Amino acid sequence: MSTKELRDFFHPKSIAIIGASTDFTTISGKPMKNLIHSNFGGEIYPVNPRYDSIEGYKCFDSILDIPGKVDLALIAVSASRLISIMGECISKNVKNILLFSSGFAEIGDSGKKIQDEVAKMAQENDIRIIGPNSVGCLNVKDSIPMGFATSMEAEKGFIRGNIGLVSQSGALGFSVFGLAQEESLGFTYVINTGNEMDITTVDSIEFMLEDDETTVIAAYMEGIPNGEHLITVAKRAKVLRKPLIILKAGKSAIGKEAASSHTASLAGSEEMFQVIAKQYGIITVKDIDEMIDVMKIVSRRKWSNGRKVVTISNSGAAGIAMADFSEEFGLILEPLQGETKDKIDATIPSYGSALNPIDITAQALKEQHILTETVETLVRDDNTDIIVIQTTFGGVLGEQICRSVVEIDKREEKPIIVTVTGTEELTGKGRQVLRESGVPVYKTTYDTMLAVKHLVELSEFYHKETDLSSPVSRAHQPDNVQYKTRVWTEDESKRLLKQLDIRVPENAVIQSVEQIESYVEGLKFPLVAKIISKDILHKTDAGGVKLGVQNIDEAKQAYIDIMEAAKNYNPNAHIQGVLLEEMLNKNGIEMFIGVKSDPQFGSFLVCGLGGIFIEVLKDISIRHIPITKEEAKTMVEELKGYPLLLGTRGQERSDIEAFADALVKISDYVDQQNGTLKEMDINPVVVLNDGEGIIALDGLFVWDEVESAYLVSNQ
Amino acid sequence: MSTKELRDFFHPKSIAIIGASTDFTTISGKPMKNLIHSNFGGEIYPVNPRYDSIEGYKCFDSILDIPGKVDLALIAVSASRLISIMGECISKNVKNILLFSSGFAEIGDSGKKIQDEVAKMAQENDIRIIGPNSVGCLNVKDSIPMGFATSMEAEKGFIRGNIGLVSQSGALGFSVFGLAQEESLGFTYVINTGNEMDITTVDSIEFMLEDDETTVIAAYMEGIPNGEHLITVAKRAKVLRKPLIILKAGKSAIGKEAASSHTASLAGSEEMFQVIAKQYGIITVKDIDEMIDVMKIVSRRKWSNGRKVVTISNSGAAGIAMADFSEEFGLILEPLQGETKDKIDATIPSYGSALNPIDITAQALKEQHILTETVETLVRDDNTDIIVIQTTFGGVLGEQICRSVVEIDKREEKPIIVTVTGTEELTGKGRQVLRESGVPVYKTTYDTMLAVKHLVELSEFYHKETDLSSPVSRAHQPDNVQYKTRVWTEDESKRLLKQLDIRVPENAVIQSVEQIESYVEGLKFPLVAKIISKDILHKTDAGGVKLGVQNIDEAKQAYIDIMEAAKNYNPNAHIQGVLLEEMLNKNGIEMFIGVKSDPQFGSFLVCGLGGIFIEVLKDISIRHIPITKEEAKTMVEELKGYPLLLGTRGQERSDIEAFADALVKISDYVDQQNGTLKEMDINPVVVLNDGEGIIALDGLFVWDEVESAYLVSNQ
Structure with missing residues (x-):
C-alpha cells in the first residue's frame, strides 16, 4: 500500500453521502450536518432518491447522477x-469508501458473505475501504x-496538533479524542477502522507515520x-522518532471473546504482543486515561538523557509520594550535591530541603522566584535528567508561576513535568496555562510518575542501537503450499547444533554390532x-535407553538389547540405529532454549532454567527473533533463577x-528459516562453570517440511 | 483515652485564638475569618495584645483575661x-489545644526539647493537643x-455525610477533602494531626469509629x-462494619527519609504494614485518587455477597475493557444463563449481546427501558453479586436514565456501580445526578473495577469469621525492665517443640561415655x-557434628571425638553434652517456620519452602500472630512453591x-509469650507424604530473657 492512496482518502475535495437524511439527528443525517458545520471547502453531494435537496444541497437519486468527480463516498x-x-x-470510479453500515462479519456467516463479496469488488477495482462498522x-x-x-x-472546532489517533472502536477512539481535546491536546487525524475489511489500524499507523505533521x-486495537x-x-517509528502508543484490549479470556464478537477480530496472544511491544519500543497502556497521559508527555518531544529525576514540591506529603512512585517505576532519585545543592539551599527558605525530593515549602506560593530559580538551577545540572514539579498553583500568583515555568520549558531541552494537585476551582487557571503551552501537566503524582516512566523507557529505547534495517522475519508460509509436520530425530537435531557450533556430547550412530568397535x-x-x-x-518407554555403558562389550550388549526392545515395542518402526554418546561428567546448571512459532508474529526465542523453575514457577524469558548478544544477556538476567547462574549458594559462576552466545546462534539460524521451524527445544542444555562453555544434552526440532531446511542439516 | 475527651475537642462552644491577626490572609488571621464566615454559634475570643478588637470581636491581651470558659485554644x-x-x-483550665505552630521535632533537637516540655505540661494537666504543625x-x-x-x-459550605478523614499531612488531607467534596462526598470530621505530639491518627480513627454518624x-499516615x-x-472497625481506608506513605527508602524529615515520624516496615492491613481488613490505597474512589463505593454501605460481577455497556470496547480488568482484579465474569439471559435477550436489540459483558448497544441511549429493565432483571438474579454499568449518558435522556438507576439503587440491596465515560461537557449532568444520590460513579473502567475489587475484598472480610475478642498480642516490653538476649540450644528448642506436639527426631543428651548404652x-x-x-x-565449624553413627561403639567414638574437637575449638565453652538423634529415613519437602518480631506490630509468623525458594526467590508467606487454622492453610497456598507440596513432578502430595497444624501451634505459643520471643527458626521442618505428618530437624529460639518463658521449656 502506498501512503499516497490513504492521503487522498483523508483529503477529499468532493464527498458523496449515500443514504443521506434530512434528519440531522440520525446516523445518516449527521455526517452531512458535520460537514456543513465545519465549513467543508469541497463539494458535498447527498444521495437519496427520497429527497430533492437537503439543506440547500441538491440531492441525487444515485451516485451516477452526480456531475463531478467523487473523491470519497460515505455509505450509510x-x-x-x-x-x-x-x-x-465502481461505475462512478470512486476510489475511497467509508462504510458506516453494520451487519457484516460481526453478526455471523450471512454478513461475512456480503463483506467478502464487497471486499472482492473493491480489490478488483482498486477501491480502498474503511469500515464497515466505522463511525467515521x-x-x-x-x-x-x-x-x-x-x-x-464540537462547536468550538478542533485543536490541531501533532497526534494521530486510530481506533478499531469508534466509541473508544472518539472518546479519547474528546477527552484529550479537553486537556488541550492537538491532533492531525482520528481514524476509526471498525471491521477492517480493507484498511487496518496498522495501515493507518503507517500512513500517519509518513505524515510530517x-x-x-496512538492506536486502540482489539486484535493485531x-x-x-x-x-x-514500529521499526520505522523508531527511525523517525515518532512515539507509538498502543492500547491493546482483549487480554483476558472473556475479554478476548467479547473482542471477537465486537468487531470480529481475533485477539492475538497477549503475552507475545507484550514481548513485541517491549522489544520494538511500542508504549503499551492499560486504558484511555493512561493513553492520554502518555500523549501529553511524548507530544512535547523532549527525550530524557537518563532516569535521574529531581522532584520539587511545596508539601512534604507530595515529596514522599513522588519518592515512593519513583522507586516503584524504576526512576532514580539521588540527593543533590555540590554547587546545585548550594544554589538551591540559598534559594529556598531555611526550613525547606534541598535534597531530593526538594521541599520549597509553602513560601513558594508567595514568592515566585523560589520555584523558578530552583528550576533554572536544575536545568543546568548535568546530574538531573528530568525535573518534576508538584504544587497547587492557586490564584493569580499561581498562574504567574505557571507562565514562568512555560517560559523555561520553551527555552530548554530538558523535560519538565508538572503535577498540579487540588480542585479545579482552586487550580484550574494555572493548569490551563501549562496545558495550552504543551507542558505535560497531571493531577496526581501517580499519573505523573507513570508518564515519566514511559518517557524514560522510550528515551532509553531511542538511545539504544538496534538493527532497524533487517527485514522482519516471516510469520506465515505462502498460502498455496501444503506443509506437513516433520520431527527430527535426536541425532539429526544434534548434528545441526554441532554445525551451529553449539557443543553436544561426542557420539556415533551405530547400525550394526560390527561397527561398534571402530565407531566408538x-x-x-x-x-x-x-x-x-x-x-x-x-x-x-520403549526400553531404548541404557545409561552407564562402561566398555565395548557392554556397548555391544546394549546395542543388541535396545534393538530387540525397540522391535518388540513397535515392530513397524523404522529404526535408524543406536546413538552411543559420552556421558557428561561435569556439574552445571540445567537450562533450556526453545523456539515458539506464533501465527501473528513469527518466531520467538524462549529460555529458562530447568526443573522447578519451569514446572512450578513458569520462569521464562521471551524475545522475538532475531536478537542481539546484548538482548540475549538481558534475557538471562531477567530470569528469577538468574542468581543461580551467578553462583549463589556457594557455587561457582x-x-x-x-x-x-548459543541464544544468538539459535536466533540467527531460526531467522533464516522463513518461519518453517514450528518448534524447537534444546533441553537440557547444561551451563558449565565460567569459561567452560555449555553442552546440549538433547534437542528436538519440529518443522513444517521444507526441503531446503532439511538439506542444510544433512549436507 | 476516652473518645468523650476528643468529642469535646471537636465540638467546642468557645474558642480562643491565641496570636489572632487582623490580616485575614495570614495563617494567624484565617482561623478567625473561617469561624466568622461559617457562622460559628459559640464564643470567639481573639487573643493578641496588639489589638483591641478584630472584626468587632473584643481582642484580649491574654487568654487569662477572657471572661468565660475556653473549650478550645487555637495557637499560632x-x-x-x-x-x-x-x-x-493551664491557669485558664483549657483542656484542648490545637497547635498550628511549626519549628518543633521536625527541625531537630532544639525544637524537640520545646516539644517534649510542652507535652509534659499537657500530660500533667490533662490537656489534649493536636499538632504542632497542624493546619487545623x-x-x-x-x-x-x-x-x-x-x-x-469553601463559600458554598461543606457537604455533610458519613466519612471521617484524618491526615498527618495538612496539605494532603485537605486536598482529599476538597477533591472529594467536588465529587459530592460528604464528611463528618477532617482532622490534621501534624507532628502528633499527643493525639495521633490512630486516636482520631478511634474517636471517629465511635461516632454514630x-x-x-479514611486516614493518611506517614508512620504508624x-x-x-x-x-x-481495625478489629473494632470490623465489629462496627465501618470501612477503614489507609493511604500509607514512605514505602520507598527515599520516601521514608522524606517522611521522617516531614513530620518527624518513623515510617514502619512497609511489608509488615501490608500484612497487617490484609489480615485485619484495612483497605490500603496507593494515592488520594484511589482513596476517593474507595470512599465512594464503601460510603454506599452495600456489601457484595460474592465476586460475581455482571457488566452492562453500550460499546463493545468498554465491555472488553471491563472483562480485562475484572480478570486482572480477580473478579468473576460468568456468562448469563437461563431465565435471566432470556429476559435480557428479550429486552435488548437483536444485535446486542446478553452474555456477560452485556452489550445493550447504542440503542439504549435512545430507549430508556433497555438499561433499566436489564438492571431490574440482574437485581433479581441470584447469580449476580454486583452490577456494573458503563455508558455515556449524554443529554436529557442520559440524565433521565441516571435518575432511574438512582431509583433502583435506592430500593435494592445489591451494589450497583456506574462508569460514565466521555467529556464533562457531554456527560456532566448524568454524572452529577448519580453522585448526589450516592451511587458510586467513576470516569474510567479501570478505576471502577479497582473500586469493585476493594468492595469485594472488604465484603469477603466482613463475611469471614475472625476472632475479634482476643487482645492484640504485645509488641513491646515494659520500659522499666532490662532484658538481655538469650539463645536456646538445639536441645532446649526441641524439647519445647515436643511439648507443643511438634514431632522432632527421637534423641537423648549424653554427658558421659558411660551414659550412652542405656540412653540410646x-x-x-x-x-x-x-x-x-x-x-x-x-x-x-567446631567439628561438633557426626552423621551416620551406626552402632553403640560408633556412638561412643563420636562422643569422644566431638567433645575433644569442641574443647579444641573453644576451651572456655560451657558444654552441656552431646545430642544423639535418629536420622530421618524418609523423603519429604524441606520447609521452614519462623517468627519475626517487629517493633511496631509485635510477632509475625513466617513460612516457606527451603532451598532456592528462600535463597533465590524470597518466596515466603507472613501473618501477624495469632492465626487460625484456615489462615495457616492460606499461608501455605500463597507460596509460589505450593505446587511442590501438592505433588507436581510425579511426587505424592x-x-x-x-x-x-504446626503453624497454628507455634502461633498460639508465641502469642502467649508477651512479645519476649525475639526470633524463632525451625529449619528445616520436613513435610512428609500426606498422612505421615511433619518432623522438625532443627530449631532455634532467641529470647529477651524472661524467667517464666524459660521455665516452661524446662519443667
Whole structure:
C-alpha cells in the first residue's frame, strides 16, 4: 500500500453521502450536518432518491447522477443494499469508501458473505475501504469530519496538533479524542477502522507515520491485523522518532471473546504482543486515561538523557509520594550535591530541603522566584535528567508561576513535568496555562510518575542501537503450499547444533554390532546408548535407553538389547540405529532454549532454567527473533533463577556468556528459516562453570517440511 | 483515652485564638475569618495584645483575661513563646489545644526539647493537643472550621455525610477533602494531626469509629504511631462494619527519609504494614485518587455477597475493557444463563449481546427501558453479586436514565456501580445526578473495577469469621525492665517443640561415655551426634557434628571425638553434652517456620519452602500472630512453591494439614509469650507424604530473657 492512496482518502475535495437524511439527528443525517458545520471547502453531494435537496444541497437519486468527480463516498445504507451501491461506485470510479453500515462479519456467516463479496469488488477495482462498522474519520488538520461521532460536532472546532489517533472502536477512539481535546491536546487525524475489511489500524499507523505533521501516534486495537506489518511500522517509528502508543484490549479470556464478537477480530496472544511491544519500543497502556497521559508527555518531544529525576514540591506529603512512585517505576532519585545543592539551599527558605525530593515549602506560593530559580538551577545540572514539579498553583500568583515555568520549558531541552494537585476551582487557571503551552501537566503524582516512566523507557529505547534495517522475519508460509509436520530425530537435531557450533556430547550412530568397535574409538566411557527412530519418540518407554555403558562389550550388549526392545515395542518402526554418546561428567546448571512459532508474529526465542523453575514457577524469558548478544544477556538476567547462574549458594559462576552466545546462534539460524521451524527445544542444555562453555544434552526440532531446511542439516 | 475527651475537642462552644491577626490572609488571621464566615454559634475570643478588637470581636491581651470558659485554644505563636502560653492555658483550665505552630521535632533537637516540655505540661494537666504543625481540623457536622486550610474557606459550605478523614499531612488531607467534596462526598470530621505530639491518627480513627454518624474512615499516615493500637482499632472497625481506608506513605527508602524529615515520624516496615492491613481488613490505597474512589463505593454501605460481577455497556470496547480488568482484579465474569439471559435477550436489540459483558448497544441511549429493565432483571438474579454499568449518558435522556438507576439503587440491596465515560461537557449532568444520590460513579473502567475489587475484598472480610475478642498480642516490653538476649540450644528448642506436639527426631543428651548404652536404648540407628553448647553456635565449624553413627561403639567414638574437637575449638565453652538423634529415613519437602518480631506490630509468623525458594526467590508467606487454622492453610497456598507440596513432578502430595497444624501451634505459643520471643527458626521442618505428618530437624529460639518463658521449656 502506498501512503499516497490513504492521503487522498483523508483529503477529499468532493464527498458523496449515500443514504443521506434530512434528519440531522440520525446516523445518516449527521455526517452531512458535520460537514456543513465545519465549513467543508469541497463539494458535498447527498444521495437519496427520497429527497430533492437537503439543506440547500441538491440531492441525487444515485451516485451516477452526480456531475463531478467523487473523491470519497460515505455509505450509510443497510448491508443488503451494499452490493448494488458498490456497483454504482465502481461505475462512478470512486476510489475511497467509508462504510458506516453494520451487519457484516460481526453478526455471523450471512454478513461475512456480503463483506467478502464487497471486499472482492473493491480489490478488483482498486477501491480502498474503511469500515464497515466505522463511525467515521476526522481530518483535524483541515477540519474535515467524515462521520457521525459525537466528538465531530464540537462547536468550538478542533485543536490541531501533532497526534494521530486510530481506533478499531469508534466509541473508544472518539472518546479519547474528546477527552484529550479537553486537556488541550492537538491532533492531525482520528481514524476509526471498525471491521477492517480493507484498511487496518496498522495501515493507518503507517500512513500517519509518513505524515510530517503527525509526530505521535496512538492506536486502540482489539486484535493485531498483521504482526509482521506492525513490527515493520514500529521499526520505522523508531527511525523517525515518532512515539507509538498502543492500547491493546482483549487480554483476558472473556475479554478476548467479547473482542471477537465486537468487531470480529481475533485477539492475538497477549503475552507475545507484550514481548513485541517491549522489544520494538511500542508504549503499551492499560486504558484511555493512561493513553492520554502518555500523549501529553511524548507530544512535547523532549527525550530524557537518563532516569535521574529531581522532584520539587511545596508539601512534604507530595515529596514522599513522588519518592515512593519513583522507586516503584524504576526512576532514580539521588540527593543533590555540590554547587546545585548550594544554589538551591540559598534559594529556598531555611526550613525547606534541598535534597531530593526538594521541599520549597509553602513560601513558594508567595514568592515566585523560589520555584523558578530552583528550576533554572536544575536545568543546568548535568546530574538531573528530568525535573518534576508538584504544587497547587492557586490564584493569580499561581498562574504567574505557571507562565514562568512555560517560559523555561520553551527555552530548554530538558523535560519538565508538572503535577498540579487540588480542585479545579482552586487550580484550574494555572493548569490551563501549562496545558495550552504543551507542558505535560497531571493531577496526581501517580499519573505523573507513570508518564515519566514511559518517557524514560522510550528515551532509553531511542538511545539504544538496534538493527532497524533487517527485514522482519516471516510469520506465515505462502498460502498455496501444503506443509506437513516433520520431527527430527535426536541425532539429526544434534548434528545441526554441532554445525551451529553449539557443543553436544561426542557420539556415533551405530547400525550394526560390527561397527561398534571402530565407531566408538575416541569416545570416552562411560557412554549412554539410545535408540534413534522417527517412530519411537518416547525412548525410555520403549526400553531404548541404557545409561552407564562402561566398555565395548557392554556397548555391544546394549546395542543388541535396545534393538530387540525397540522391535518388540513397535515392530513397524523404522529404526535408524543406536546413538552411543559420552556421558557428561561435569556439574552445571540445567537450562533450556526453545523456539515458539506464533501465527501473528513469527518466531520467538524462549529460555529458562530447568526443573522447578519451569514446572512450578513458569520462569521464562521471551524475545522475538532475531536478537542481539546484548538482548540475549538481558534475557538471562531477567530470569528469577538468574542468581543461580551467578553462583549463589556457594557455587561457582556459570558460563553465562557461552549461553548467551548459543541464544544468538539459535536466533540467527531460526531467522533464516522463513518461519518453517514450528518448534524447537534444546533441553537440557547444561551451563558449565565460567569459561567452560555449555553442552546440549538433547534437542528436538519440529518443522513444517521444507526441503531446503532439511538439506542444510544433512549436507 | 476516652473518645468523650476528643468529642469535646471537636465540638467546642468557645474558642480562643491565641496570636489572632487582623490580616485575614495570614495563617494567624484565617482561623478567625473561617469561624466568622461559617457562622460559628459559640464564643470567639481573639487573643493578641496588639489589638483591641478584630472584626468587632473584643481582642484580649491574654487568654487569662477572657471572661468565660475556653473549650478550645487555637495557637499560632512561634515555638519559642509556646511554653509561657501553655502556662496561661493551664491557669485558664483549657483542656484542648490545637497547635498550628511549626519549628518543633521536625527541625531537630532544639525544637524537640520545646516539644517534649510542652507535652509534659499537657500530660500533667490533662490537656489534649493536636499538632504542632497542624493546619487545623474541621467539624463538618456542625460546620466548625478550626484552622487555616484553604478547603475550610469553601463559600458554598461543606457537604455533610458519613466519612471521617484524618491526615498527618495538612496539605494532603485537605486536598482529599476538597477533591472529594467536588465529587459530592460528604464528611463528618477532617482532622490534621501534624507532628502528633499527643493525639495521633490512630486516636482520631478511634474517636471517629465511635461516632454514630461516621461510618467510613479514611486516614493518611506517614508512620504508624502505635501498631497494637491500630490493630485494636481495625478489629473494632470490623465489629462496627465501618470501612477503614489507609493511604500509607514512605514505602520507598527515599520516601521514608522524606517522611521522617516531614513530620518527624518513623515510617514502619512497609511489608509488615501490608500484612497487617490484609489480615485485619484495612483497605490500603496507593494515592488520594484511589482513596476517593474507595470512599465512594464503601460510603454506599452495600456489601457484595460474592465476586460475581455482571457488566452492562453500550460499546463493545468498554465491555472488553471491563472483562480485562475484572480478570486482572480477580473478579468473576460468568456468562448469563437461563431465565435471566432470556429476559435480557428479550429486552435488548437483536444485535446486542446478553452474555456477560452485556452489550445493550447504542440503542439504549435512545430507549430508556433497555438499561433499566436489564438492571431490574440482574437485581433479581441470584447469580449476580454486583452490577456494573458503563455508558455515556449524554443529554436529557442520559440524565433521565441516571435518575432511574438512582431509583433502583435506592430500593435494592445489591451494589450497583456506574462508569460514565466521555467529556464533562457531554456527560456532566448524568454524572452529577448519580453522585448526589450516592451511587458510586467513576470516569474510567479501570478505576471502577479497582473500586469493585476493594468492595469485594472488604465484603469477603466482613463475611469471614475472625476472632475479634482476643487482645492484640504485645509488641513491646515494659520500659522499666532490662532484658538481655538469650539463645536456646538445639536441645532446649526441641524439647519445647515436643511439648507443643511438634514431632522432632527421637534423641537423648549424653554427658558421659558411660551414659550412652542405656540412653540410646530405643533409638533407631543410624544416629547423628551433635555438640550442645550455648557457646558453640556453628557446630559444624567446631567439628561438633557426626552423621551416620551406626552402632553403640560408633556412638561412643563420636562422643569422644566431638567433645575433644569442641574443647579444641573453644576451651572456655560451657558444654552441656552431646545430642544423639535418629536420622530421618524418609523423603519429604524441606520447609521452614519462623517468627519475626517487629517493633511496631509485635510477632509475625513466617513460612516457606527451603532451598532456592528462600535463597533465590524470597518466596515466603507472613501473618501477624495469632492465626487460625484456615489462615495457616492460606499461608501455605500463597507460596509460589505450593505446587511442590501438592505433588507436581510425579511426587505424592505432602502433609499440608500437619504443617498447617504446626503453624497454628507455634502461633498460639508465641502469642502467649508477651512479645519476649525475639526470633524463632525451625529449619528445616520436613513435610512428609500426606498422612505421615511433619518432623522438625532443627530449631532455634532467641529470647529477651524472661524467667517464666524459660521455665516452661524446662519443667
